[in-house]
Amino acid sequence: xxxxxxxxxxxxxxxxxxxxxxxxxxxxxxxxxxxxxxxxxxxxxxxxxxxxxxxxxxxxxxxxxxxxxxxxxxxxxxxxxxxxxxxxxxxxxxxxxxxxxxxxxxxxxxxxxxxxxxxxxxxxxxxxxxxxxxxxxxxxxxxxx
Amino acid sequence: xxxxxxxxxxxxxxxxxxxxxxxxxxxxxxxxxxxxxxxxxxxxxxxxxxxxxxxxxxxxxxxxxxxxxxxxxxxxxxxxxxxxxxxxxxxxxxxxxx
Amino acid sequence: xxxxxxxxxxxxxxxxxxxxxxxxxxxxxxxxxxxxxxxxxxxxxxxxxxxxxxxxxxxxxxxxxxxxxxxxxxxxxxxxxxxxxxxxxxxxxxxxxxxxxxxxxxxxxxxxxxxxxxxxxxxxxxxxxxxxxxxxxxxxxxxxxxxxxxxxxxxxxxxxxxxxxxxxxxxxxxxxxxxxxxxxxxxxxxxxxxxxxxxxxxxxxxxxxxxxxxxxxxxxxxxxxxxxxxxxxxxxxxxxxxxxxxxxxxxxxxxxxxxxxxxxxxxxxxxxxxxxxxxxxxxxxxxxxxxxxxxxxxxxxxxxxxxxxxxxxxxxxxxxxxxxxxxxxxxxxxxxxxxxxxxxxxxxxxxxxxxxxxxxxxxxxxxxxxxxxxxxxxxxxxxxxxxxxxxxxxxxxxxxxxxxxxxxxxxxxxxxxxxxxxxxxxxxxxxxxxxxxxxxxxxxxxxxxxxxxxxxxxxxxxxxxxxxxxxxxxxxxxxxxxxxxxxxxxxxxxxxxxxxxxxxxxxxxxxxxxxxxxxxxxxxxxxxxxxxxxxxxxxxxxx
Numbered sequence: 104x105x106x107x108x109x110x111x112x113x114x115x116x117x118x119x120x121x122x123x124x125x126x127x128x129x130x131x132x133x134x135x136x137x138x139x140x141x142x143x144x145x146x147x148x149x150x151x152x153x154x155x156x157x158x159x160x161x162x163x164x165x166x167x168x169x170x171x172x173x174x175x176x177x178x179x180x181x182x183x184x185x186x187x188x189x190x191x192x193x194x195x196x197x198x199x200x201x202x203x204x205x206x207x208x209x210x211x212x213x214x215x216x217x218x219x220x221x222x223x224x225x226x227x228x229x230x231x232x233x234x235x236x237x238x239x240x241x242x243x244x245x246x247x248x
Numbered sequence: 249x250x251x252x253x254x255x256x257x258x259x260x261x262x263x264x265x266x267x268x269x270x271x272x273x274x275x276x277x278x279x280x281x282x283x284x285x286x287x288x289x290x291x292x293x294x295x296x297x298x299x300x301x302x303x304x305x306x307x308x309x310x311x312x313x314x315x316x317x318x319x320x321x322x323x324x325x326x327x328x329x330x331x332x333x334x335x336x337x338x339x340x341x342x343x344x345x346x
Numbered sequence: 347x348x349x350x351x352x353x354x355x356x357x358x359x360x361x362x363x364x365x366x367x368x369x370x371x372x373x374x375x376x377x378x379x380x381x382x383x384x385x386x387x388x389x390x391x392x393x394x395x396x397x398x399x400x401x402x403x404x405x406x407x408x409x410x411x412x413x414x415x416x417x418x419x420x421x422x423x424x425x426x427x428x429x430x431x432x433x434x435x436x437x438x439x440x441x442x443x444x445x446x447x448x449x450x451x452x453x454x455x456x457x458x459x460x461x462x463x464x465x466x467x468x469x470x471x472x473x474x475x476x477x478x479x480x481x482x483x484x485x486x487x488x489x490x491x492x493x494x495x496x497x498x499x500x501x502x503x504x505x506x507x508x509x510x511x512x513x514x515x516x517x518x519x520x521x522x523x524x525x526x527x528x529x530x531x532x533x534x535x536x537x538x539x540x541x542x543x544x545x546x547x548x549x550x551x552x553x554x555x556x557x558x559x560x561x562x563x564x565x566x567x568x569x570x571x572x573x574x575x576x577x578x579x580x581x582x583x584x585x586x587x588x589x590x591x592x593x594x595x596x597x598x599x600x601x602x603x604x605x606x607x608x609x610x611x612x613x614x615x616x617x618x619x620x621x622x623x624x625x626x627x628x629x630x631x632x633x634x635x636x637x638x639x640x641x642x643x644x645x646x647x648x649x650x651x652x653x654x655x656x657x658x659x660x661x662x663x664x665x666x667x668x669x670x671x672x673x674x675x676x677x678x679x680x681x682x683x684x685x686x687x688x689x690x691x692x693x694x695x696x697x698x699x700x701x702x703x704x705x706x707x708x709x710x711x712x713x714x715x716x717x718x719x720x721x722x723x724x725x726x727x728x729x730x731x732x733x734x735x736x737x738x739x740x741x742x743x744x745x746x747x748x749x750x751x752x753x754x755x756x757x758x759x760x761x762x763x764x765x766x767x768x769x770x771x772x773x774x775x776x777x778x779x780x781x782x783x784x785x786x787x788x789x790x791x792x793x794x795x796x797x798x799x800x801x802x803x804x805x806x807x808x809x810x811x812x813x814x815x816x817x818x819x820x821x822x823x824x825x826x827x828x829x830x831x832x833x834x835x836x837x838x839x840x841x842x843x844x845x846x847x848x849x850x851x852x853x854x855x856x857x858x859x860x861x862x863x864x865x866x867x868x869x870x871x872x873x874x875x876x877x878x879x880x881x882x883x884x885x886x887x888x889x
Contacts, residue, residue, distance in 0.1 A: 164507050165589060167589075169584070170581055177619070193368065193385055223360055230625045240628075242634065243631065259443045326396070
């Protein structure tokens with residue numbers, strides 16, 4: 104767990120992480136891992152019992168995990184969403200914007216590099232659930248909840 | 249024969265393996281036999297070349313002539329801009345590669 | 347035209363810094379080529395046949411003279427004195443050094459330009475009608491909508507690693523000058539029965555190895571839902587577009603495999619969900635953008651042309667387009683001189699076009715997807731002076747939409763994906779039809795050449811299309827007939843077995859001879875082909 108970069112105040116769960124199919128079948132898992140082809144919407148009916156969703160990136164060029172994370176956040180999930188696998192510093196910022204708040208890459212990441220990555224964009228053009236107020240709101244003096 | 253080509257990492261220039269280093273001139277290309285993979289792995293990890301690959305060629309008048317037109321174009325330059333090729337003073341060079 | 351505010355400027359400045367850092371990490375060996383490649387592609391930097399190539403975005407094809415001057419300066423300072431205007435209204439440079447990339451981007455950022463998302467598996471530069479804001483037949487200027495989409499699609503956090511590249515075009519007239527239905531998303535701004543303006547969405551078009559014409563999936567999206575609907579289209583694609591095979595990864599395959607109806611159902615479901623998410627900019631944002639595209643101060647003046655100089659009269663007939671103000675026209679600067687390289691312009695020519703735009707066209711230029719340049723607002727009274735200067739610089743070729751106005755991709759002379767050369771064919775065909783005098787009798791004839799199946803030269807959409815293929819290491823060319831990228835969008839059909847270089851040039855002449863022999867009054871090549879079908883052409887070619 105030393106290579107876990109985490110941006111949450113709660114304690115990481117130590118519960119076993121169930122595979123997606125298992126999790127959908129069994130009712131007591133609190134942590135689950137989804138693969139790029141898994142439908143994140145299938146988790147929505149039991150989100151309240153989950154504390155961790157791991158989203159695997161077997162290759163960083165497969166962007167399905169970004170949609171998965173946003174779907175979970177848009178459904179109100181406030182547990183941990185952890186990007187695992189081929190996660191590189193150049194993708195961290197977009198992942199954070201999509202709702203990821205923890206990263207456990209195959210190759211360890213430097214915390215300082217990660218912090219720098221999050222500061223890449225002074226403002227943003229899109230509204231997501233990350234709480235950043237998009238440029239089109241700032242221009243018109245509005246807030247984004 | 250098998251020759252090696254790639255691009256220079258910083259400049260992007262097409263380069264050819266001359267047995268000791270990477271040359272801008274295909275005329276310097278040497279047959280690497282079965283050493284291709286080893287040389288490419290070593291040179292790429294040292295960042296002396298970018299995206300190297302091996303090319304089948306035929307020795308013609310003592311010079312390696314790639315079997316595929318794509319690599320012959322790489323060895324000379326755009327056939328539609330003789331002035332920008334490596335042989336701007338030799339218009340016949342284009343006819344020789346196409 | 348649109349002017350950056352401090353936020354837009356900060357975004358491109360941040361991008362310059364980010365890419366400079368990425369390039370340096372690559373040079374220092376902290377990034378492998380495999381890791382760097384998608385990053386550099388998202389910034390338009392390719393490794394081509396001879397060197398790095400940098401593609402610079404020209405959003406919806408619109409630029410001002412200051413920007414064109416900087417494009418020329420970049421050609422001189424960092425390249426070999428020229429650039430190549432592309433079929434997606436961008437410009438690319440062929441001889442770029444990786445170590446210069448950061449400096450080039452910094453030069454571009456000073457004039458509100460960039461290379462963001464001009465390649466890679468992300469949403470590309472938004473293209474539009476090159477006569478936008480000038481055409482007599484448009485409903486509204488489509489560019490404010492394109493600009494709204496540009497901002498939304500720039501660095502979109504969810505859609506940077508799509509299954510494949512994603513191209514959007516926005517038009518606002520029934521005449522399609524942007525090949526709208528051959529895009530991943532084609533948007534036509536329309537008016538509904540209640541007189542409201544909205545967007546009609548066509549999804550799943552494209553060229554490449556499996557060309558498809560996009561079906562309409564929704565005929566009216568209200569303007570205050572435009573971004574939300576686009577986001578829904580993209581999310582369904584990002585989740586379900588194929589990633590197992592790069593040749594089946596474009597959205598056209600998804601739409602085709604699901605069926606337009608099922609794809610639409612999924613989009614509508616996602617759309618209903620996203621409407622609750624508050625991701626749509628307020629209408630006030632669109633209203634903020636619109637005035638940037640307001641008409642310049644047109645003045646009444648001469649409405650007729652002095653036709654006493656036949657060369658000038660011919661250029662006016664061929665290279666000008668009707669303007670919404672009757673004292674003006676849009677003038678097309680041909681980058682297709684006879685025997686020239688389609689779309690190439692020297693730094694000197696770019697400087698001249700910039701100066702002429704400043705003097706005669708309210709400081710505006712457009713890049714056409716046919717690789718020519720438009721001066722959108724030229725007073726009819728100024729046309730002769732403009733033409734005289736263009737002629738002197740080799741930019742006055744009167745061949746818009748003629749057989750010499752060939753679209754050609756860079757082909758095997760520059761491109762590492764190409765199978766055959768495209769440019770020499772274009773050069774020889776334009777020379778031949780000039781020499782034999784047939785160009786003048788053929789009328790509108792759109793010839794398009796691609797050097798490989800990726801179809802950057804739009805060969806599927808050519809009245810006559812040529813596709814270069816690799817026949818055991820030898821260049822070979824397939825001929826197709828009957829394509830169109832206009833409002834009568836159609837995909838060309840292959841005539842039969844391919845030809846060598848000389849053979850395909852001969853074949854082009856053969857099919858034009860069939861047309862000349864068979865045409866009826868007022869028919870273009872395409873009309874005759876559509877009436878008589880493939881058989882007479884095949885017979886002339888192969889029997």
